[in-house]
Amino acid sequence: MAVAIDYGVPGIGPDHGLIFDIQRFSTHDGPGIRTTVFFKGCPLRCLWCHNPESQSIHPEIMFAPDKCIGCGRCFKACPEGAIRPDVPGRIMREKCTGCGRCAEACVSGALSLAGRFYTIDEVVREVEKDSVFYKTSGGGVTVSGGEPLVQYEFVTGLLKACKDRGFHTAVDTCGYVPWKNIEAVLPYTDLFLYDIKQMDPDLHRKITGVGNELILENLVKISRTDIPVLVRVPVIPECTDQQANIEAIAEFLSKLEHKPAVEPLKYHRLGGIKYKKLGRTYACEETLPPGNDRMEAIRAVFERRGIEVVSG
Numbered sequence: 001m002a003v004a005i006d007y008g009v010p011g012i013g014p015d016h017g018l019i020f021d022i023q024r025f026s027t028h029d030g031p032g033i034r035t036t037v038f039f040k041g042c043p044l045r046c047l048w049c050h051n052p053e054s055q056s057i058h059p060e061i062m063f064a065p066d067k068c069i070g071c072g073r074c075f076k077a078c079p080e081g082a083i084r085p086d087v088p089g090r091i092m093r094e095k096c097t098g099c100g101r102c103a104e105a106c107v108s109g110a111l112s113l114a115g116r117f118y119t120i121d122e123v124v125r126e127v128e129k130d131s132v133f134y135k136t137s138g139g140g141v142t143v144s145g146g147e148p149l150v151q152y153e154f155v156t157g158l159l160k161a162c163k164d165r166g167f168h169t170a171v172d173t174c175g176y177v178p179w180k181n182i183e184a185v186l187p188y189t190d191l192f193l194y195d196i197k198q199m200d201p202d203l204h205r206k207i208t209g210v211g212n213e214l215i216l217e218n219l220v221k222i223s224r225t226d227i228p229v230l231v232r233v234p235v236i237p238e239c240t241d242q243q244a245n246i247e248a249i250a251e252f253l254s255k256l257e258h259k260p261a262v263e264p265l266k267y268h269r270l271g272g273i274k275y276k277k278l279g280r281t282y283a284c285e286e287t288l289p290p291g292n293d294r295m296e297a298i299r300a301v302f303e304r305r306g307i308e309v310v311s312g
């Protein structure tokens with residue numbers, strides 16, 4: 001008899017996934033035109049994360065004060081008394097259960113709920129809307145997050161449903177999950193987008209909250225399969241952008257059984273506003289993006305080791 005996995009959130013399981021966004025016409029998450037399904041929940045806490053609403057595996061309320069018209073409907077709608085006008089950020093998050101009633105009551109769009117339960121059929125209905133574009137562009141469906149392989153039972157079912165319809169599938173992962181979660185999706189995955197951030201385990205722990213051993217081990221195992229891998233390296237000043245780190249990543253990748261391609265990703269600060277909406281502070285508020293010359297120098301490091309570099 002199968003044993004149900006406790007995800008710590010009632011409702012999450014093989015039949016229901018907690019998703020915070022389904023983005024159509026995406027061109028950054030694999031080849032061609034894609035639909036990217038973003039899952040809630042991530043075991044990492046990268047300091048520069050530009051999707052902070054993806055980190056918690058619980059639904060979360062986001063508040064945009066500039067959109068608030070002061071109607072007061074949310075105060076009345078909240079069954080927990082968790083919304084008060086005199087509280088900084090409006091929401092007493094320790095009381096909030098993420099029920100979403102305030103967001104339903106808010107007509108101005110000032111309140112929104114990050115995280116909604118979907119069935120596989122519901123997600124498939126969404127991704128099927130663009131199937132014609134997948135065919136003409138060589139695109140498909142990408143699961144991302146957060147870390148999609150935390151909810152791997154649901155994701156496995158979703159990827160299988162996509163493959164049954166002939167869609168190309170990509171899994172965008174940080175790699176910090178038990179191997180069994182990855183193994184489950186192998187039969188239904190056409191491409192892995194795999195993040196490598198920092199080769200120094202201590203520094204990795206400092207900037208993401210976890211060590212890098214499991215991530216590197218899992219990449220070695222994936223590279224023994226025939227599934228193509230695109231390694232994505234976020235270039236974040238003071239976190240990942242040290243010459244020694246870039247050299248070490250290139251060295252590590254050059255020794256894998258099937259050498260992956262690499263996409264260095266230039267840091268941007270677009271996620272900063274979301275931290276405010278969640279009542280959190282952004283650790284990389286002052287960090288500036290690396291210059292184009294630095295990105296070119298990084299490209300050269302990988303190319304010197306015979307690694308194909310894809311433009312980020």
Ligand code: SF4
Nearest residue numbers: 078096097099100102
């Ligand atoms: S999500 Fe529910 S509990 Fe949280 S503030 Fe809104 S209405 Fe209140």
Ligand code: SF4
Nearest residue numbers: 068069071072074106
């Ligand atoms: S319901 Fe929306 S617009 Fe009205 S007070 Fe609450 S946040 Fe502001």
